Amino acid sequence: MSTATRRRPLPALAFLLALSILTGIVWWRVLHRAEPTDNAQNPAPSQSAQCSPGSKAIQLPKPAAVTVTVLNGAGRDQLATRTSNQLKSRGFKVGTPGTTSALSGVAEIRYGSTGRPGATLLSYYLPGAKLVAAGRRDAKLELVLGSGFTALASDASVKQAVAKASKPC
Helix, strand or coil: CCCCCCCCCCHHHHHHHHHHHHHHHHHHHCCCCCCCCCCCCCCCCCCCCCCCCCCCCCCCCCCHHCCCEEEEEECCCCCHHHHHHHHHHHCCCCCCCCCCCCCCCCCCEEEECCCHHHHHHHHHHCCCCCCEEEECCCEEEEEECCCCCCCCCCHHHHHHHHHHHCCCC
């Protein structure tokens, strides 16, 4: 062979070695990555029932035992009034609707120290709502509707969520 046609194997071997190392790193990361949680695929209220050793079924009140004041934080006309009427038709006691400062997100359910069970029940009607403990001692709830609010959950999905929460683990 002449010197002009002779090829050097070192660059090709270096390329193959680098490619092999890169492939090994990719496979290592694929095999050792953290498992994704199911929350991204199936969003649920943050207070949903979690089964753990020693946990009990959640005791939820009936809607008629829960008093809710709806506040419009989305800036849309008559949103609090319409939502109050819908909650009233579903059995809740409702206060006088009002407005408040702008809120991003779906909603906030603000509750006093004795209002946690009622807030949990109301959260099933508003998937994605955030529960916020207020510095009160009563059981009254304030529902602040945010810009992400579109509608209350269907009766079927609420019944399913309540049934799931009511089952002992």
